Amino acid sequence: MTRSMARSGVKAGVKGGGAHHGTVNNDGRRVPRGKAAGTPRVTLIPGDGVGPEVIGAAVKVIEAVGVKIDWDQQLAGAIALRRFGSPVPDRLIDSLKSTKVALKGPLETRVGEGYRSINVYLRKLFDLYANVRPVRTQAGVHTPFRGVDIIVIRENTEDLYAGIEHQVAPGVVESVKIITARASTRIARFAFEYARTNHRRLVTAIHKANIMKLSDGLFLKCAQRVARDYRDIEYKEQIVDAACMRLVTDPQAFDVLLLENLYGDIVSDLCAGLVGGLGFVPGANYGKHGAIFETVHGTAPDIAGKGIANPVAAIKTGALLLDYLGHGSAGDRIRAAVNAVLRAGRVVTPDIGGKAGTTDMTAAVIRALK
Numbered sequence: 001m002t003r004s005m006a007r008s009g010v011k012a013g014v015k016g017g018g019a020h021h022g023t024v025n026n027d028g029r030r031v032p033r034g035k036a037a038g039t040p041r042v043t044l045i046p047g048d049g050v051g052p053e054v055i056g057a058a059v060k061v062i063e064a065v066g067v068k069i070d071w072d073q074q075l076a077g078a079i080a081l082r083r084f085g086s087p088v089p090d091r092l093i094d095s096l097k098s099t100k101v102a103l104k105g106p107l108e109t110r111v112g113e114g115y116r117s118i119n120v121y122l123r124k125l126f127d128l129y130a131n132v133r134p135v136r137t138q139a140g141v142h143t144p145f146r147g148v149d150i151i152v153i154r155e156n157t158e159d160l161y162a163g164i165e166h167q168v169a170p171g172v173v174e175s176v177k178i179i180t181a182r183a184s185t186r187i188a189r190f191a192f193e194y195a196r197t198n199h200r201r202l203v204t205a206i207h208k209a210n211i212m213k214l215s216d217g218l219f220l221k222c223a224q225r226v227a228r229d230y231r232d233i234e235y236k237e238q239i240v241d242a243a244c245m246r247l248v249t250d251p252q253a254f255d256v257l258l259l260e261n262l263y264g265d266i267v268s269d270l271c272a273g274l275v276g277g278l279g280f281v282p283g284a285n286y287g288k289h290g291a292i293f294e295t296v297h298g299t300a301p302d303i304a305g306k307g308i309a310n311p312v313a314a315i316k317t318g319a320l321l322l323d324y325l326g327h328g329s330a331g332d333r334i335r336a337a338v339n340a341v342l343r344a345g346r347v348v349t350p351d352i353g354g355k356a357g358t359t360d361m362t363a364a365v366i367r368a369l370k
């Protein structure tokens with residue numbers, strides 16, 4: 001993918017990992033931006049469940065902020081399976097290969113049956129190894145927690161998500177956890193570069209190396225080696241179960257979290273709970289050559305089609321996309337508008353105690369754009 005990370009909001013250069021300097025926005029923090037050039041072509045994947053509702057909201061806000069994007073809309077997941085007989089049609093892959101950047105809605109993955117996760121497949125296919133999820137307390141959204149400001153950085157390409165599972169004998173199955181020094185080192189370097197560029201103070205590696213001495217032990221060793229190159233940033237380690245407890249008793253003790261794939265997935269949702277729920281947390285998957293922007297939340301089948309999904313996570317994900325495309329000031333305007341609507345608390349969705357629908361809340365964000 002040719003679109004360089006140098007066009008997104010935060011420097012996230014990965015020295016030694018072979019990556020270049022780029023910018024990954026820190027959800028509202030002022031950071032160096034790239035320069036926009038021409039009308040970018042971006043693959044748009046509405047997704048399943050609430051996907052079309054919230055991605056539609058993000059697209060409307062991007063249009064309203066005045067950034068022109070040439071959207072190449074493609075289907076993936078359950079809807080693509082019904083329409084084209086495959087959850088990852090060739091035309092989707094061709095589009096991603098050509099645009100190298102996507103705004104993507106959540107895709108359904110059945111529990112215990114059906115095709116493997118298309119999300120995991122796409123992240124691996126395009127080697128989008130760094131999943132970044134900024135989680136911040138939001139004024140106007142009432143939760144028992146204050147002052148949460150955590151960046152979850154999750155390794156995206158291996159661990160148990162390698163999907164290597166087989167039946168050894170009837171009633172006995174094996175799932176293989178793959179951890180490599182290469183992937184562990186590059187995600188650690190990404191996390192420290194992110195921390196340095198964004199003036200963050202601490203990287204905490206989360207692990208279970210007391211039990212998985214070889215796999216998580218290797219992940220930790222790689223993180224420790226990388227940490228030595230970043231003496232300006234504090235480095236700590238914490239066992240995942242204790243970290244989960246501490247996250248809900250003392251979330252301010254954390255800053256940047258560095259996690260393997262599975263712990264990263266679980267801890268992301270835990271962190272979303274600290275700031276009001278899954279409707280708030282944006283996300284991005286970055287690789288050396290491209291990026292896919294997607295919310296932390298899934299298809300929310302319980303509310304899909306009801307028009308009440310919180311559009312904030314998707315709208316803020318759209319703002320991260322704009323940072324990446326070199327339209328950081330437009331991204332900031334979107335974040336400011338979202339913050340204003342949440343602070344006012346008048347036009348908000350039921351997940352945060354309001355009565356507004358997705359469309360009304362999106363319209364309120366557009367009205368709040370300055």
Ligand code: NAD
Nearest residue numbers: 106107108109119278279297298299300302303309310351
């Ligand atoms: P989910 O994130 O879809 O929903 C969990 C809970 O959060 C639900 O109660 C839901 O209503 C609520 N929620 C989620 N988004 C919301 C929003 N924008 N506004 C208000 N409430 C919201 O998780 P799940 O139910 O475990 O998974 C459903 C499906 O989504 C599964 O098929 C799963 O595989 C898929 N999934 C996809 C992705 C992705 O595409 N990246 C991520 C997570 C889950």
